[in-house]
Each structure stands twice: as structure tokens, then as C-alpha cells.
Amino acid sequence: MSQPTAIPKEAEVATSSAAISHDVPKPCTVTPALLKTHNITDEEYAKILATMGRTPSLTELGIYSVMWSEHCSYKSSRVHLKRLPTKGTRTSGPGAVMQGPGENAGIIDVGEGWACAFKIESHNHPSYIEPYQGAATGVGGILRDIFTMGARPMAVMDSLRFGPLGLTAAEGMPDLDDDTLAPESIDYEKNRSVMEGVVHGVAGYGNCFGVPNVGGETRFEACYSGNPLLNAFALGLVRHDEIFYAKATGVGNPVIYVGAKTGRDGIHGATMASEEFTEGSEQKRPNVQMGDPFLEKLLLEACLEAMKTGAVSGIQDMGAAGLTCSTCEMGGRGGVGLEIELDKVPQRDSGMTSYEIMLSESQERMLLVAHAGREQEILDVFDKWGLDSAVIGTVIPENRMKVRQGGELVADLSNESLTDDAPVYHRPVGTWKAPVSLDPPAWVLDELKKPRDYTADLKKLLASSNICDKRHIFEQYDSMVQTNTVQGPGSEAGVIRIKGTGADGKPERGLAMALAGNGRWCYLDPKLGAMHAVSEAARKVACTGATPVSATNCLNFGNPMKPEIMAQLSNAIDGISDACTALGTPITGGNVSLYNETKGEGIYPTPVIGIVGILDDASKAVPNAFQKVGDTVVFLSAFRGAGRQWQQDLGSSAYAQAVLGEMWGAPPVLDLNEEAALHKALIALADKRLLRSAADLSDGGCVTAFARGAFPKSLGVRVEMKVGKDRSMFIERLFSEIGSSVIATLDPAKMEEARAVIAGIPGVFLAPLGEVIADRVEIVLDGESVIDASTSELAAAWTGSLEEQLAAELVLA
Numbered sequence: 001m002s003q004p005t006a007i008p009k010e011a012e013v014a015t016s017s018a019a020i021s022h023d024v025p026k027p028c029t030v031t032p033a034l035l036k037t038h039n040i041t042d043e044e045y046a047k048i049l050a051t052m053g054r055t056p057s058l059t060e061l062g063i064y065s066v067m068w069s070e071h072c073s074y075k076s077s078r079v080h081l082k083r084l085p086t087k088g089t090r091t092s093g094p095g096a097v098m099q100g101p102g103e104n105a106g107i108i109d110v111g112e113g114w115a116c117a118f119k120i121e122s123h124n125h126p127s128y129i130e131p132y133q134g135a136a137t138g139v140g141g142i143l144r145d146i147f148t149m150g151a152r153p154m155a156v157m158d159s160l161r162f163g164p165l166g167l168t169a170a171e172g173m174p175d176l177d178d179d180t181l182a183p184e185s186i187d188y189e190k191n192r193s194v195m196e197g198v199v200h201g202v203a204g205y206g207n208c209f210g211v212p213n214v215g216g217e218t219r220f221e222a223c224y225s226g227n228p229l230l231n232a233f234a235l236g237l238v239r240h241d242e243i244f245y246a247k248a249t250g251v252g253n254p255v256i257y258v259g260a261k262t263g264r265d266g267i268h269g270a271t272m273a274s275e276e277f278t279e280g281s282e283q284k285r286p287n288v289q290m291g292d293p294f295l296e297k298l299l300l301e302a303c304l305e306a307m308k309t310g311a312v313s314g315i316q317d318m319g320a321a322g323l324t325c326s327t328c329e330m331g332g333r334g335g336v337g338l339e340i341e342l343d344k345v346p347q348r349d350s351g352m353t354s355y356e357i358m359l360s361e362s363q364e365r366m367l368l369v370a371h372a373g374r375e376q377e378i379l380d381v382f383d384k385w386g387l388d389s390a391v392i393g394t395v396i397p398e399n400r401m402k403v404r405q406g407g408e409l410v411a412d413l414s415n416e417s418l419t420d421d422a423p424v425y426h427r428p429v430g431t432w433k434a435p436v437s438l439d440p441p442a443w444v445l446d447e448l449k450k451p452r453d454y455t456a457d458l459k460k461l462l463a464s465s466n467i468c469d470k471r472h473i474f475e476q477y478d479s480m481v482q483t484n485t486v487q488g489p490g491s492e493a494g495v496i497r498i499k500g501t502g503a504d505g506k507p508e509r510g511l512a513m514a515l516a517g518n519g520r521w522c523y524l525d526p527k528l529g530a531m532h533a534v535s536e537a538a539r540k541v542a543c544t545g546a547t548p549v550s551a552t553n554c555l556n557f558g559n560p561m562k563p564e565i566m567a568q569l570s571n572a573i574d575g576i577s578d579a580c581t582a583l584g585t586p587i588t589g590g591n592v593s594l595y596n597e598t599k600g601e602g603i604y605p606t607p608v609i610g611i612v613g614i615l616d617d618a619s620k621a622v623p624n625a626f627q628k629v630g631d632t633v634v635f636l637s638a639f640r641g642a643g644r645q646w647q648q649d650l651g652s653s654a655y656a657q658a659v660l661g662e663m664w665g666a667p668p669v670l671d672l673n674e675e676a677a678l679h680k681a682l683i684a685l686a687d688k689r690l691l692r693s694a695a696d697l698s699d700g701g702c703v704t705a706f707a708r709g710a711f712p713k714s715l716g717v718r719v720e721m722k723v724g725k726d727r728s729m730f731i732e733r734l735f736s737e738i739g740s741s742v743i744a745t746l747d748p749a750k751m752e753e754a755r756a757v758i759a760g761i762p763g764v765f766l767a768p769l770g771e772v773i774a775d776r777v778e779i780v781l782d783g784e785s786v787i788d789a790s791t792s793e794l795a796a797a798w799t800g801s802l803e804e805q806l807a808a809e810l811v812l813a
């Protein structure tokens with residue numbers, strides 16, 4: 001943000017004839033310090049003055065501050081977001097987009113009169129300042145986005161990023177991922193505390209609210225030490241004829257406040273989320289909202305009941321920017337205005353000013369517009385559920401937000417000026433440059449040619465932070481509440497059944513959902529890394545047999561004032577656009593989180609993609625773990641690797657990170673047509689019930705997929721592969737992380753049938769590798785046994801690592 005150096009002359013006019021009129025809010029005394037406090041630049045203030053034609057009141061200045069913040073206005077990213085595809089080729093029926101970006105959540109048709117609302121959002125800054133409440137209110141906020149559409153929340157997921165936690169027995173060293181932070185500069189104790197607080201917050205809110213957590217991902221990198229990421233995803237179900245929108249209609253209709261009382265927590269939370277962390281950021285704890293999941297559960301039930309009365313015209317969550325955002329956005333969407341009286345707002349604290357009430361981000365609150373004459377029906381519903389409710393205003397014909405307190409007008413602003421006409425910046429976009437060498441260090445090339453203890457390498461990889469068992473995290477979540485969960489945490493994707501379908505002999509339908517994002521890959525190549533994020537999430541959904549149909553995205557980046565950061569963002573958006581178009585998964589909504597920097601050090605560019613897929617028959621959902629001794633293990637792939645330099649993409653792998661301690665190169669090449677073909681094959685094979693299991697080949701390559709496939713049922717695998725004369729190719733075959741490929745298992749008697757199914761899908765091939773055996777992982781390359789260990793021995797390295805790091809006392813040499 002450019003620092004205010006002078007105030008335009010108009011700001012000095014604090015006592016004009018208009019300013020002292022009773023019909024105009026009292027102007028405040030604007031100073032450079034006041035503008036700086038509100039993160040408003042000189043240019044932005046000049047635009048405010050030109051729009052208003054007068055000096056704003058303090059409440060009006062605060063309103064502009066939050067509505068024009070990066071968090072609410074997307075002023076640095078909006079020009080790039082327009083390149084994302086928001087409509088797919090499905091124009092009707094299952095998979096068709098019914099509501100795209102611009103509402104609280106996107107909605108797609110899932111068949112039989114049902115629709116699914118889903119979205120992902122960030123709560124990064126609050127989760128560092130106050131980990132438990134930051135994460136909890138992040139979950140609460142995304143749940144409200146779902147049920148404000150009239151949908152009952154059915155599942156949540158989370159994508160988490162933390163700094164390294166400390167030592168592991170397998171690694172014997174800090175799990176550092178790059179050279180951006182030296183070991184002595186990382187506060188491992190703080191990282192552990194943040195992780196535990198965030199996980200407890202996610203669990204505490206979701207468990208109490210009563211929604212299953214069906215999966216997600218957790219990664220650790222040094223760059224997230226001062227700026228963790230909490231991206232929360234939620235999905236809900238609604239009948240086509242019961243969808244509600246955040247739009248005010250009907251001049252004279254009453255405006256009703258419902259839910260928790262307004263307090264002083266969360267004031268300027270949106271502004272805080274629009275600036276990087278500096279010294280003293282933790283003093284902003286009052287900006288973090290306080291959540292109450294039990295109250296939100298009551299709010300859910302009361303809102304859904306009120307909607308069924310037919311008395312509700314429109315409804316909006318009071319999320320970022322609280323009452324301000326809900327008031328101006330509901331009016332703006334409907335082309336009308338709202339006039340509200342703050343004295344009627346239920347308040348938790350005494351003596352609250354209009355500034356505090358309008359900017360508070362207290363949780364568990366909604367704003368409704370009712371049909372005139374039917375407000376009492378709504379008030380009665382909320383009274384029944386023991387919740388506060390009050391008629392606080394009226395819909396007016398002018399497209400303005402008018403706010404009164406104590407009979408005095410304290411704000412009178414154009415809705416368009418706060419929303420559609422907010423500043424849009426064409427920030428300088430630098431030329432993206434590879435941050436590291438494409439080629440591996442000479443010592444690595446020498447090391448690859450030497451005989452190695454590949455079993456020891458595998459154990460180290462399984463124990464590494466990004467691959468180890470995350471059971472310590474997800475076992476804190478309730479994954480079975482509501483009894484709809486078909487596949488939960490630990491699976492490739494979460495799968496739920498849709499109760500109410502399957503009548504008249506039809507199968508019960510299902511939904512699959514997955515999150516994916518690899519900041520390391522996006523750091524090495526933002527566009528290609530983002531393409532991989534979309535592809536991986538869609539591949540995980542396809543592994544279950546579901547058809548990927550739509551996407552939501554959470555774009556986590558650093559300071560947009562830096563051209564190199566805007567280059568990362570722009571390139572990543574291009575990658576998401578290309579991948580979503582090719583895979584038929586339009587973006588229905590999402591979130592942009594910028595200024596993820598601490599003391600000038602930014603996070604890796606981290607776009608996180610959520611993909612939703614439809615299963616016509618939930619009973620056909622394919623698990624990721626091996627199921628039966630004697631099954632054939634196959635490599636199912638469409639990957640051809642045109643232009644690939646495997647020694648370069650090895651540098652982006654978990655093997656290079658955890659075993660070699662180096663980073664170089666670029667993510668693996670990716671052909672989106674190949675990826676789409678693989679998805680088609682997975683879906684076709686699952687539909688014929690030919691797959692016993694299917695697992696993605698992302699983190700750790702195929703040997704990690706073999707081991708992780710064996711762990712859940714304590715099975716094993718015997719595999720033989722041919723490599724060739726170059727011994728360095730052993731590493732490639734075992735640990736490379738290529739796309740458009742999975743490890744699957746089949747009944748050997750069904751092999752020819754499976755070949756016949758994929759015969760009509762150009763480019764897809766199926767290569768038998770071995771078989772599922774009991775309690776042992778045996779890998780033979782060119783006749784040489786390179787890995788031979790019991791499943792339990794490997795599982796021991798995988799299962800205890802995270803707990804060891806959390807309990808570790810770091811001792812640096």
C-alpha cells in the first residue's frame with residue numbers, strides 16, 4: 001500500500017453547509033494517520049471524495065476501508081479472475097452449473113431434483129494470530145456460506161499448511177524444504193502450537209456443529225512458518241426449488257437481523273486479512289472473531305425452517321465486513337437499497353458506536369429480507385430456537401445503504417461504489433523466472449548412479465512430513481456423523497451418499513470431493529503447478545469412479561504489490577483455466593487470499609483446488625487401499641511424457657526433498673488430454689465394478705503408493721519392473737511423481753474385460769506389475785530385489801512420525 005503523504009483539499013472541508021445538514025452524516029476529520037490506519041491510499045481517498053461529493057463520516061470511512069480491502073474487493077486479482085471458466089459444457093442435468101461465482105456458494109445439479117452447493121475459503125491470518133478461533137471461525141464461515149443458499153451442510157474438508165515441526169527419528173534432521181529460512185530462524189515450538197491449535201479449531205467447530213470431515217490435506221514447508229494456511233471447504237445439498245439467494249427485493253420489505261448478538265470481536269478483520277504480518281501482528285488478536293458452533297447449529301436449523309415458511313425473500317451471511325457487507329451486497333444484487341437502524345441491532349456489548357457495529361465480524365449472524373407482513377413468522381421461528389432476531393430496517397428504492405443510530409444518519413453510501421465500483425488495479429506483472437536451476441547438482445547425478453539402500457530411502461520418505469500418516473490430525477474429526485460417509489479421511493477423495501435418492505429401484509447417488517495443491521510445484525512453475533493441482537484433485541475424484549464436474553479454488557499468494565508475486569498469480573490462474581477447461585470442471589466460486597507474507601518473506605504460491613464429482617451409484621465407489629490377496633496390481637496410465645526430462649522433475653519430488661535434501665528442476669510435464677483420458681478410463685472401469693482399488697501417484701511416486709495401499713488392511717505387494725541398463729533409472733522408476741497415472745488392483749480373472757473397456761479410450765494403457773500378497777512389500781527391478789520389507793516394518797516408519805515431531809525437543813547442532 002502506498003503511504004498517504006497528503007490529504008486532498010476536499011478532505012479539509014469538514015463543515016460545509018451540506019456537512020452540517022441533518023440529512024448528511026457528520027464528517028470526520030481526515031488525517032494521513034487515519035487513512036493509514038484504514039489502509040486507504042491517497043488515490044483511493046480521492047475516489048471516495050469524488051464519489052460522495054463530501055467528506056465521509058468515520059463510519060463511512062470504515063465501511064469503505066473494509067469493502068475496498070483486498071479481502072472483500074479482490075482489487076488486485078479481479079482482472080485475472082475473469083479468465084477462469086465459469087460455465088462447462090454440461091448445460092442441463094447432472095453436473096450443470098446452476099450458480100456460478102458471485103453468490104455465497106456455487107451450485108451444481110446432481111440429479112433427481114437435488115443440487116449441491118459448495119465452496120472453499122481461507123482464514124489464514126486469523127489462524128496464525130489465534131489458531132483455535134481462527135480455524136474454528138473459518139469452518140463456521142464456510143458452513144454459513146452453504147446454508148445461506150438453503151442447503152444443509154453434508155461435508156467439510158480442510159487444506160492446511162504449516163511450518164516444519166522439528167525432528168523425526170527417520171530424518172534425524174529438521175524437515176527443511178528450501179534455503180529461504182535457516183534452521184535457527186524457525187520457531188518450531190510456535191509451529192507445533194499453531195498446528196495443534198488449528199487442528200483443534202477445525203475439529204471443535206465441525207464436530208460440535210455436526211458435519212462430517214471427509215478428508216483434505218496437510219503439508220509442511222519452511223515458508224509457512226510465519227504464515228500458516230487454513231483453507232476450509234464445505235458442501236451441502238438442497239432441492240432445486242428450495243435454493244435461496246443473497247439478494248434484496250421488494251421495496252418496503254422488512255430487513256431482519258438474526259443469530260448471535262453483535263460484539264466488538266472481529267472489527268477490521270477483513271482489513272487485517274489484506275496486509276502482511278509485521279512485528280506486532282499478534283497484537284491484533286481483537287481482530288479475530290470468536291465462534292460458537294452450538295449456536296451456529298441452532299442458526300442452521302432456524303434458517304432452514306424459516307426458509308420453508310415462504311416468508312423469506314433473501315438471505316446473506318454476515319461474514320467478512322459483517323453487517324456492512326451483507327447490507328450493501330444484498331441491496332446491490334437486487335438493484336435496491338437497505339435502510340437500517342442500529343439501535344435495533346441485538347448487541348452483546350454496551351455503548352457500541354455505529355463504526356463498531358457496522359465493522360464487527362461477530363460470528364453466527366445472518367441478515368434476511370422478509371416479505372412484507374410476514375416478518376412475525378420469521379421472528380417466531382428464531383424465538384422458538386432461542387436466537388435473537390429483530391426487524392432492523394427496510395428495503396428502499398434507491399440503490400444505497402443508509403444507516404441510522406440514535407435517530408441520526410451516520411452513513412449514506414452508494415451500493416455500487418462499495419461493490420462493483422471498488423478500485424480495480426492492474427498491478428505490474430513481472431516476468432516469471434525459474435527460482436532454481438533446472439538441472440540437479442553434480443553430486444546428485446553421481447549419487448543416483450550408486451547402489452543404495454532403497455528400503456531405507458522408502459522409510460525416510462514415508463516418515464517425511466508431507467507423506468507420513470496424518471491420523472493424528474483427522475482422528476480428531478468426526479467423519480461419520482449424519483451416516484452418509486462412504487469414504488472418509490485417508491482416502492483419495494471423500495465420498496458421501498445422497499439420502500433420498502435411489503427410490504423405485506434406482507441406485508443411491510453419491511458425491512465425491514477432493515482438495516489438492518502443491519506449493520513447491522507452483523514455486524518452481526506457477527502455471528504448470530496450478531495445472532497439476534486441478535489435475536490431481538480431479539484424478540483423486542476419478543479414482544473413486546465419480547465423474548469430476550466442477551471446481552472451487554482458494555488462491556493463497558504473497559504481496560500483490562510485488563510484480564513477481566503478480567506473475568505467480570497470473571500464471572497460476574492461466575494454469576487453472578487451462579486445466580479446468582480441458583477436464584470439464586468449471587469454477588463456481590472460491591476465494592483469493594493475498595498478503596501471505598511475514599517480515600517480507602512470502603509463502604510459496606499455493607492455489608488449492610477443490611473438485612466435486614458425481615457417482616450415479618454410491619455403492620460403486622472405489623477405495624484406494626488394496627483389498628484382497630491375489631489381486632493383480634496394475635499401472636493404469638495415459639502418460640506419454642513427451643518432452644520430459646526426468647532428472648529435472650525429480651528435483652520437485654518428495655524424494656528430492658526428504659531423502660536428498662535438495663530442490664531443483666520443475667514439476668513433471670503434463671498433457672491435459674492425457675489426463676482427461678485417464679479419468680474417462682477410471683470412470684468406465686469403476687462403472688463395470690472392475691477396479692478393486694485405485695490410488696493417485698502424486699507424493700512419493702509409485703513405491704509410496706504400493707506401501708500406502710498395503711497399510712490399511714495389513715496386506716502387501718510383490719512387483720517386478722524392467723528398467724534398463726542405466727542404474728540411475730531405479731530412482732526414477734520408484735520415486736518419480738508423474739501425472740495422468742494411478743496404481744490400481746483388479747481381480748486377475750477380470751483383466752481381459754478391463755482391457756476391453758479401455759480399448760476404446762485412445763492413449764490409455766494398462767500394464768500388470770505384480771500381485772497383492774500378505775504383509776510384505778517386495779519390489780524387483782531388472783531381476784534385482786531393491787525393496788524387501790514387511791508391511792508392518794514400513795508402517796511403523798509411516799504412522800508415528802507426526803507424533804514424534806510434535807513431541808520433539810529440537811536440538812540444533
